[in-house]
Amino acid sequence: MSFARAVKAFGSVRAVDGVDLEIARGETVALLGRNGAGKSTTISLLLGLNEPDEGRVELFGAPPEEAVRAGRVGAMLQDARAVPRVTVRELVSFVAGRYPEPLPVADALELAGVAHLANRRVDRLSGGQTQRVRFAVALAGNPALIVLDEPTAALDVEARHAFWESMRAYARRGHTVLFSTHYLEEADAHADRIVVIDRGRIVADGTGEQLRRSAGGNLVSIDLEGRTADGLELLPGVVSVEVRGRRARLRTDDSDATVVALARLDAIRGLEVASASLDDAFLALTGSRTATPDRETV
Amino acid sequence: MLDYLRLEVRRTLRDTGFVIGGVAMPVMMYLLFTNLGDQEGSWKTASMVGMAAYGALGSALNTGGGVAEDRTVGWLRQLRVTPMTSREVVLGRALTGSVTVLPAIVAVLAAGGLVNGVRLDAWQWAAIAVLLWLGSVPFTLLGLGNGYRLTAQTTGVVNMVCNLGLAVVGGLWFPLSLFPDWLRSLSAYTPGNRFASLGTAVADGHAPTLGTITVLTAWLLLFGSYAVLSYRRSGRTV
Numbered sequence: 001m002s003f004a005r006a007v008k009a010f011g012s013v014r015a016v017d018g019v020d021l022e023i024a025r026g027e028t029v030a031l032l033g034r035n036g037a038g039k040s041t042t043i044s045l046l047l048g049l050n051e052p053d054e055g056r057v058e059l060f061g062a063p064p065e066e067a068v069r070a071g072r073v074g075a076m077l078q079d080a081r082a083v084p085r086v087t088v089r090e091l092v093s094f095v096a097g098r099y100p101e102p103l104p105v106a107d108a109l110e111l112a113g114v115a116h117l118a119n120r121r122v123d124r125l126s127g128g129q130t131q132r133v134r135f136a137v138a139l140a141g142n143p144a145l146i147v148l149d150e151p152t153a154a155l156d157v158e159a160r161h162a163f164w165e166s167m168r169a170y171a172r173r174g175h176t177v178l179f180s181t182h183y184l185e186e187a188d189a190h191a192d193r194i195v196v197i198d199r200g201r202i203v204a205d206g207t208g209e210q211l212r213r214s215a216g217g218n219l220v221s222i223d224l225e226g227r228t229a230d231g232l233e234l235l236p237g238v239v240s241v242e243v244r245g246r247r248a249r250l251r252t253d254d255s256d257a258t259v260v261a262l263a264r265l266d267a268i269r270g271l272e273v274a275s276a277s278l279d280d281a282f283l284a285l286t287g288s289r290t291a292t293p294d295r296e297t298v
Numbered sequence: 299m300l301d302y303l304r305l306e307v308r309r310t311l312r313d314t315g316f317v318i319g320g321v322a323m324p325v326m327m328y329l330l331f332t333n334l335g336d337q338e339g340s341w342k343t344a345s346m347v348g349m350a351a352y353g354a355l356g357s358a359l360n361t362g363g364g365v366a367e368d369r370t371v372g373w374l375r376q377l378r379v380t381p382m383t384s385r386e387v388v389l390g391r392a393l394t395g396s397v398t399v400l401p402a403i404v405a406v407l408a409a410g411g412l413v414n415g416v417r418l419d420a421w422q423w424a425a426i427a428v429l430l431w432l433g434s435v436p437f438t439l440l441g442l443g444n445g446y447r448l449t450a451q452t453t454g455v456v457n458m459v460c461n462l463g464l465a466v467v468g469g470l471w472f473p474l475s476l477f478p479d480w481l482r483s484l485s486a487y488t489p490g491n492r493f494a495s496l497g498t499a500v501a502d503g504h505a506p507t508l509g510t511i512t513v514l515t516a517w518l519l520l521f522g523s524y525a526v527l528s529y530r531r532s533g534r535t536v
Contacts, residue, residue: 047379068379075379080372085312086305094305098380137376147379 006055008041015041017200018055023178025144028171030191031180034286038200039180040078043149046178047075059145067145071099074143078150082123082130089118091133092140099141112136113166128159132166139170146170148179152186164190184278198286212281218255219280221247222262223270235261240284251276251284302382302390303397306364310398316360321401324353325409331471332414341473343418346410347497348470350430353402355465355490358434359457361395362441366453369445369532388442388529395438396431403430422500429496429506436489436518437464443524446532464490489517 002023008016016038023029033039044050045057048064059067067073083091092109096102109115112135117125122133131151138146148167152160167190171177181187187194188208196204196211204211229248233241237254247270252258255273262268276284310316328349332342368374377387407427410416418426440460444453465471467481468490474482485491492513499506 049375049378069381069383071381073379075376077372077375077379080376081370083309083371083373083376084367085309090305090308094301095380097301098382100381141380 002056002058003042003045004056004058006042006045006052006057008045008050008052010041014200016045016052019197019200019202021195021202021205023176025176026174028177028190028192029179030187030194031178031197032182032184032187032194032282033180033197034182037182037197037286039182039197040149041200042197043075043078043147043178043180047073047147071101071141072144073147074138074141074145075147076134076138076149076151078153080134082125082133084123085121086123087119087121088114088125088133088136091122092136095137096140099143101142102140103142105140108136108140111139111166111169113162128155128162131155131159132163135163135166143175145176145178148177150180150182152181152183160186184282188278196282196285203285208278211285212276212278213253217253217276218251218258219272219274219276220250220252220255220258220262221270221272221274222250222267224248224267225269227267237261251280299386299390302386303393306390306394307397310360310364310394311401313360313364316357316398320353320357320360320398321405324349324356324402325405327352327471328406328409329413342410342414343416343501344473344498346406346414346416347426347430347501348494350403350406350410350426351433351468351490351494351497352461352465352470353406354399354430354434355437355470355493356461357399357402358395358437359441359444359461361391361398361438362443362445363450363453363457364394365391365442365445366448366450370450391442392438395441396435399431399434399438403427418501422503425500426497429500430493433493433496433514436514436521437493439518439521439525443521443528446525446528464488467491468494470494487513489514489521492517 003019003021006016006019007014019042031039031042041050045052046059046064048068057064060072088109089105093105096105096108103111106115109118112132114129114132114136117129117133122130125133135148135151138148151167152163155163164186167177167179179191192207194204194206194208194211195202224243224246229241229243232238232248232250235250236257237252238258239251239253242249250258259268259271259273262271328345332345365374374387378384404427407423411423441457444456444460448456467485468488469477469485470490474485477485492510495510496506496514499510
């Protein structure tokens, strides 16, 4: 699938603002961003539920509607609730029957972990169970690409764990999976590749490790002792500088060079070097604009 | 698409509100209205047709309630990411509506024949059922128009108002002879009245009048356009 300079605006809000993205077959990709970053709009463009105002979106080399019609796509949409007055098996069988080469219904139920609920009515299940039924609906047609929009929102820890187990089992069959989330740990733990989206733009794209590095792999902090932080951002390796009370925190992608330079300035009182967490990286990528590094494409 | 029809009919029949409001109520009201006090025999037949029409009207409108509900829970949106086309979805829904009006028609006619001893020729029974079945299409479209335009709750209320309004003004509950003159002449232009007169004409042994067909066709076109407009408007949000 590919996005070429895709733009989608709602009124004056550019929900998707020039997104370029390609996903290869078999990849498991996380679309990571805060609420309102443009994840759902990106997904609705990808599924052909919305059309881009500018640019182009393609799935399997064709417009999204065609790929959807050909049964190559399955999706779990955000905010969908249980379909009333239908059993799990009825629902999954019905959806499977729309696709040219569906999974056997028993397999789909098994894979999503809802085989034991097959004869229960969907609207009488718990939140976690409903979510897995919706996953079964997404994979019932055995589509080459499965798109999950915030699949674990509002799930408890246990349900979340079970859900990812199912997702990985499906991905292991060689299918392409794209999921959106605002949980970093999920993106890091379950995706081969993380695409960070913020204010409708892609601000980073790579593995969790690359993301940490691109956002300034390490955090060097010193006591300022009354001196100003001016000029520290010009030191070698420094990506951004943040002052908290008496301490300056320097995000750096070359902590050795940064420390040596600080030593030359005799500014090493209370020196600490720590590796940045993915959280730090995410905040750096999506927080203040000054901290946005160049995009690193894989 | 047959699968879709089957799924949606099954879902409708599992809806307690539909079974009570759309089927049981018209039957009970029919038996009540025709067996209280002294009634002339012809009222048992006329009211049978009226209540069958009332039940079909409610069931047809109920299709719209189903659509509104499906929109609210995201089921229609989910269907859009399956290989089904929106044309199949809309057509399947309309067909569902035309199937789910049958229980009300059959139940009230059965109550008339079996409980109230209404006697008609075999062709009359068949013609009444078929005409009421076909004649319910405008109301299905009205319901769909509401369902694609309004939220689930609003659709429920609007459908109920349409249902009661069209039924009472159309003379499905009480004979038109009880109405003041002005209301009686107004009633002749309403779809509910003409819908029932499809059946009463047959019960009286003749074909529906040209006026009836004309008025119903006009309403069919009006409600049909309303349904199409509502559907188009919902296209972005479904």
